[in-house]
Amino acid sequence: MRMHLSILRHGGLQRRAKALAALCLAGLLLPLVSAFETSWPDTLAWGLDLAVHWQWFFLVGLILALPVLAFGHRRWVMVAALVPLPWLTAMPATVRGTVGGDGLVVAAANVHVDNESPDRLVRWVGATQPDVLAILEISDTFVQRLGLDDAYPHQLVRPRWDPFGIALLSRHPIVRHAVVDGGGATPRIEAVIDWNGTAVTVVAVHPMPPISAADQVRRDQVLADITARYADHPTIVTGDFNATPWSSAFRVPRRHGFTLTGGLQATWPASLRGLIGLPIDHVMVSRHWTATDHAVGPDVGSDHLPVLATLSPTGAETQ
Incomplete structure (x- = not known):
């Protein structure tokens, strides 16, 4: 088992996992820069908006990369704190009311x-x-x-x-x-x-x-x-x-x-x-x-x- 797990430290796998994690982290952070889109050229703002929709895919990619990276360097565990970003950066949800009366x-x-x-x-x-x-x-x-x-x-x-x-x-x-x-x-x-x-x-x-x-x-x-x-x-x-x-x-x-x-x-x-x-x-x-x-x-x-x-x-x- 130890031999099988050691493959997670393989340099090539670690590099690929880092690249995936970097790409997905950038994608998850895209909604935070949307406030600045109004000052950008339309084509650039359009490209950003096309990319920002795929938050669930960025999240899945990050979740797949983190265990590999954390096995090589435990500090990567701290990146897991960014997993809630898709919920935090989305359009706010309506306040939940109590059920009662005719809605x-x-x-x-x-x-x-x-x-x-x-x-x-x-x-x-x-x-x-x-x-x-x-x-x-x-x-x-x-x-x-x-x-x-x-x-x-x-x-x-x-x-x-x-x-x-x-x-x-x-x-x-x-x-x-x-x-x-x-x-x-x-x-x-x-x-x-x-x-x-x-x-x-x-x-x-x-x-x-x-x-x-x-x-x-x-x-x-x-x-x-x-x-x-x-x-x-x-x-x-x-x-x-x-x-x-x-x-x-x-x-x-x-x-x-x-x-x-x-x-x-x-x-x-x-x-x-x-x-x-x-x-x-x-x-x-x-x-x-x-x-x-x-x-x-x-x-x-x-x-x-x-x-x-x-x-x-x-x-x-x-x-």
């Missing part, structure tokens, strides 16, 4: 534009009974087969042939709404619902994935504009953000007091049930809410997993 249940599901069968989504919605449901990548065929008119009498549905169809379904009256589509941004729905006498702003979003520096800037600007305008009102922003909780996309929302209701479980791709992947589908709320529950839903025939949150008012004053 507002909000769900979002990217159903994939090529998915023509809503059956699995309908079963999940029937089991969870969300008050408000945002559907992303909704097509004409999906709308025609959805069959949720009785459960959701208040609907804003804008199907498209491309991945940016969008819908907002509500059990509560929609008193005002706008479908915002302009300036190169993808469509989003901004609505005010009457929830038991309280006016609640709900925004369904699906910005372009950051496949270019310009797309990253537009994504960040959309979320910045929404949260700046609605920070003083009970607001819920939900959908496929194409951004993880470590992304620059959340810099301005964080400044305006917005938080994420969920943990850091991956929602894309759906193939491994969120065990490996990126958390990019979110429910984000203003300071007027606590979250009593958050869950990642089952496979609904898409490459994304849906998300569900139960919210309660904090009693914070509105302006």
Whole structure:
């Protein structure tokens, strides 16, 4: 056994482990430098944002390298103190409220534009009974087969042939709404619902994935504009953000007091049930809410997993 363990001190293995640890440590520290991105060229900021999403992979790499390095030099054990970094550097989580009374249940599901069968989504919605449901990548065929008119009498549905169809379904009256589509941004729905006498702003979003520096800037600007305008009102922003909780996309929302209701479980791709992947589908709320529950839903025939949150008012004053 001693002979077998001695191989961990082999110079080549130690060098590889050090290189892996250095790469992963740099990746885990990337969210801490995002505050300086505003002064950087767009292309550099874009590259950083693409790298920052992979915190879970950096963490796994560090965990694999540390035992090898610690066997050679015990001082490497101290690096284990950095393992909690992905939790510490992510967008803050919403304060957890106590279960009691009737909460507002909000769900979002990217159903994939090529998915023509809503059956699995309908079963999940029937089991969870969300008050408000945002559907992303909704097509004409999906709308025609959805069959949720009785459960959701208040609907804003804008199907498209491309991945940016969008819908907002509500059990509560929609008193005002706008479908915002302009300036190169993808469509989003901004609505005010009457929830038991309280006016609640709900925004369904699906910005372009950051496949270019310009797309990253537009994504960040959309979320910045929404949260700046609605920070003083009970607001819920939900959908496929194409951004993880470590992304620059959340810099301005964080400044305006917005938080994420969920943990850091991956929602894309759906193939491994969120065990490996990126958390990019979110429910984000203003300071007027606590979250009593958050869950990642089952496979609904898409490459994304849906998300569900139960919210309660904090009693914070509105302006």
